[in-house]
């Protein structure tokens with residue numbers, strides 16, 4: 583692979599060997615669906631789409647507007663969410679920029695691997711995916727979403743029938759109960775629409791910060807980062823955003839990921855963790871960011 587000027591600069595500044603391979607093993611994708619139909623109901627505060635679009639722009643070393651993004655509050659609205667002080671990342675700004683430049687070159691338009699047709703089915707699919715694989719959720723929702731793609735239809739289906747439809751997914755009883763309660767709240771409080779507002783989303787039964795982040799990012803184009811087990815692992819191994827808990831990692835990422843990459847950072851990092859930086863035996867010899875990664879126990883070519 584021919585090195586870019588930035589790659590050479592990063593390598594020189596770190597004195598690290600260039601182990602970059604040709605492939606990450608990630609799947610290619612298309613533009614994440616953005617459904618801009620929704621607003622929160624009257625009287626509800628909305629965050630709105632700030633118009634960020636990662637693809638097709640020149641890269642920038644300008645840091646993310648973390649101060650703005652970190653003013654969100656936890657569900658319940660009592661504890662203010664702020665990034666920890668001091669340096670978040672073990673990587674230099676140039677190395678971070680290079681990592682995301684490579685991710686973007688490899689997969690320009692990453693997308694969610696969950697199947698959905700609108701913000702509501704996305705919300706349901708993400709809520710069902712807790713402690714389950716995307717493939718398992720897709721299998722269960724394939725038939726479900728043919729019949730049910732609105733909260734009203736979900737209420738018509740009912741909890742017993744929903745439970746039967748999703749019984750192959752872990753925690754299906756609780757998830758069915760929450761999906762019905764969530765649908766009822768959407769109908770009664772939001773006119774049957776999914777709100778594009780974090781606080782409103784996190785009020786819905788079964789919806790936490792991670793699910794809200796995914797919906798805001800994928801359905802509404804917000805530059806949020808949902809930290810799942812894959813992303814948490816990648817952030818810590820690479821030194822990009824080390825942290826002891828998902829919230830700490832998320833806040834650190836919001837602080838260090840360059841603005842131009844924020845919209846897709848979530849998917850790039852998840853895909854990297856899912857297919858390359860896998861849990862048991864990371865595929866370091868073919869990893870496209872191996873020369874920038876700080877992980878001490880990189881695997882060797884066999």
Ligand code: SF4
Nearest residue numbers: 859864866869875877
């Ligand atoms: S641990 Fe290995 S696979 Fe994971 S990011 Fe680092 S070099 Fe890549």
